[in-house]
Amino acid sequence: MSRAMDQASSFVPTYRREIRAGLRDIAPVAVAALPIGLLFGAVASAKGMSPLEVILMSALVFAGGAQFAAIESWIQPAPILTLAFATLLINARHVLMGASLTPKVRMSRVQTLLAYFFLTDEAWALSERRALERPVTGAYWFAMAVVLWSNWTLSSTIGAILGSFLGDPERIGADFAFTALFIGLVAGFGRSRVTLVTVAVSAGVAALVHYFIGAPWHVASGALAGIAAAYIAAPEEARS
Amino acid sequence: MSLDTTTLLAILTMAVVTYFTRIAGLFVADRLVLTGRAKAAFDAIPPAVLVAVIAPTALTTGWAEAIAAAITAVAAFRLPLLGTVAVGVIAVVALRNLI
Structure with missing residues (x-):
């Protein structure tokens, strides 16, 4: 949609149009992420994490790559410093993404600080694409953020609950799923x-x-x- | 449902570190312009970390895992992510039964 059309249809509240655009853009991403979340929860529970711990990790960390890496080498008790360092390394790319996106978002400093909790590769890529035509509004961003965050948290929780019924992960090759997933990600x-x-x-x-x-x-x-x-x-x- | 104290601390630490990386860009937006080798090194961080995490499983566990990893890598350039995972898992189960 062009800027002129946006102005012509300005009787439609802007935020509602922005929310709709956010939902439309994020839908295919959410569908693709669903089985990945199930897989994460299932293997996390096979590695000894309780469903509650899986919920907390997905809801608070909300970063697939770092969570996969943590689970792949998960031991009890959890090696906190090692996990922190691996998380920092894997997520360092966020710094560049945030730096690039910040001039293009139409949000106050406080809103942006809240919004960036939900910064993901996918939301960032979609926003950069949208920013080629118009500024990224809070309504657009949070529509995507809420969908991706609930999708990830819910699917990994369901995976964790189902996973405890799967039994030995080696029997069905589930222990190799992360290795295969990482190879796929690296190919990207x-x-x-x-x-x-x-x-x-x-x-x-x-x-x-x-x-x-x-x-x-x-x-x-x-x-x-x-x-x-x-x-x-x-x-x-x-x-x- | 159980919640281990050390696990909770680990999760909170990961959450804080991740949030820090997410907002850090906000404060360096005007200053962070990487070029040349520095940019190449920064861009290399995600693949380098991902590979380092899986290298022991893929390379030194056994022949079944090593061959399955090679098959997965070939599939990875042709299939979407989930298809790649499916190929890898099926390959490793088949190879473990064969070898």
Whole structure:
């Protein structure tokens, strides 16, 4: 819809149009995230988390990548510092996303601070796309946020409750589901030379450290080695 | 329903760290312009972390897991995310029965 049409139909309350646009944009994302949430809850419960703990983690952390990483190497008692460091590394991309989006949102500082609790790859990507044509309003953002957040929290809770009936995760290959999921996610970053070097170095170092030193050191050392490899492999004067 | 104290602390720590990364961009919006190698290194963070997490399971658990991981990687460039997961899980169950 063009800006002129927006003004012509201004008798329709703006916020209602914005909410509708947010719901329309986020719907396919929510459908795709539903089984992922079920899977997360099921494997989390297989790893020994209670449904209440799964609800709290999904509702408060609300970051798939970091939650998957935490569950993949979950041990009792939970290694708090290791989890904090892995979470920081995985979510560091949010800083760039927030920096890029902030000039394009039409919200007060306080509203933005609340809104960014719901910052996800998906909501960010959709908002950046919308920002090419018009500012991102609070109504648009929160319509997406509420749907994604309830979808994620509910689906992982249902997964956790159903998961406790599934029994041994190895029998149905569920223990491998995260590995497969992560491989799928990594493929989303493309096949550029720098990415391939990053993946190879990170995988090699992590496997070696895990074999000779042990968990949880493989995560930080593998990740840092991969990042260093990307720095070295990238052309010195890469544009953008 | 049980709630372990250490688990609760871990969840809260993860929540605080995540929220910090989400709002940090708000305060550096005018200053953070990465270029060249620094940008490449920053962009490499998500794949580097994801790979490091799964490398032991994929590479050093056994042949079934290693072969299944290779099959999954091939599928990952052709299928949507859920299809990739399905291929990986089916492959690992089949290979564990064969090997």
